[in-house]
Amino acid sequence: MNRLLSTFGFTRSPFSKDISPSEMFQTDQFQEAMLGLKAAIEGRTSAVVTGDSGSGKTCLIRALEQDLPQGRYRLHYTANATVNRRDFYRQISIGMGLEAHSSFAALYSTVSQHIQDLAVQHKLWVILVLDEAHLLHIQVLEQLHILLNFEKDSKPWLSLILVGLPDLRETLRRNLLASLAARIPIRLQISPLDAEQVKLYVRHRMNAAGCRRDIFSDDALLLMSKATGGILRRVDVLGDHCLAVAMKTKAGVIDATVVQKALQSCGEAL
Known part of the structure; x- marks a missing residue:
């Protein structure tokens, strides 16, 4: 060396991979994707980011995290996408510093209540980033629309950002994921x-x-x-x-x- x-x-x-977000090479496309993510977050909605492996999707998320005001937002990132529904919520629970219950129902209740408490009591908007989302089990994807709208008035308490390979878009077109797809209006593509x-x-x-x-x-x-x-x-x-x-x-x-x-x-x- x-x-x-x-x-x-x-x-x-x-x-080197060890480059600060401020030094990242930002194409017009990168900047447009960043604006799209910020629009989703500020609009209290969700987004999908797709692109080939190694195209810079994770770098985009790193830059987003650095750019968000810490006093207004709480970003949680996970890339372990090959687990079942219960373990998925367990890893989110652990990432949020919560108790990792043994049952799915308890895990979901703890996570959803924590997200609501952050929004209502602490005025913090939660951003849940799921990297490698093209690997998520279909049962996990089916459940996500409930996490986005767990109040009776369907008021969201977080922004969900799904990050994955281009075939994630095709997955979201499945009929059984129509409820989730309808709640993710912003679709962003990172091209070579x-x-x-x-x-x-x-x-x-x-x-x-x-x-x-x-x-x-x-x-x-x-x-x-x-x-x-x-x-x-x-x-x-x-x-x-x-x-x-x-x-x-x-x-x-x-x-x-x-x-x-x-x-x-x-x-x-x-």
Whole structure:
């Protein structure tokens, strides 16, 4: 790592996952999605965010959490989506610092009452983010519409944000989930970057890591865009391999030849 930093003048690893929300690369699409989530929260409703794996959905949620006023909102995040209905509410209960009862009925009652207490007594609006929501059991999804509207007047006490792969949209079209789908009016899609955005993204990461010169040539960036399909996580993986190849071969600039060698070393990682 130290050799990499000194060779290219980085102050840190440029393609690391450990990047603060304030330094994230924000495309017009990212900003539109952020506005959509804020509109859902401020409008006391819910949203779905879909996109390919590695497209930046979780980064979007991280940025949202940092941007929300702590005195007005309480965001709870969970990504363990493969559990049954009872264990689903148990993990939410634990995440909220509540007692983890053994029965589903007790768990649901505790969670729903806590959400209502936060809204009424503490004036805190709850945002429940369910990542990897495309993996949720259908029984869990069926139950969510009740959590959204557990008062007789159907007044919601929280905003639900479902985050998952594109097939989550198809799942929500099932007839048995019509009640849930009707309560989630905002649908947001995170698409892969185009070639120009990949170029801007890589240079943004270089600058954020302290490098002010263009290490990647235009032909290298174009090849990276084609090879990764514009998926951020893949760009990061390939970028790391490119830097490793360049350092090994003592290349001062990363061109298409370096990228080709990096692609060979990536293997299944890409």
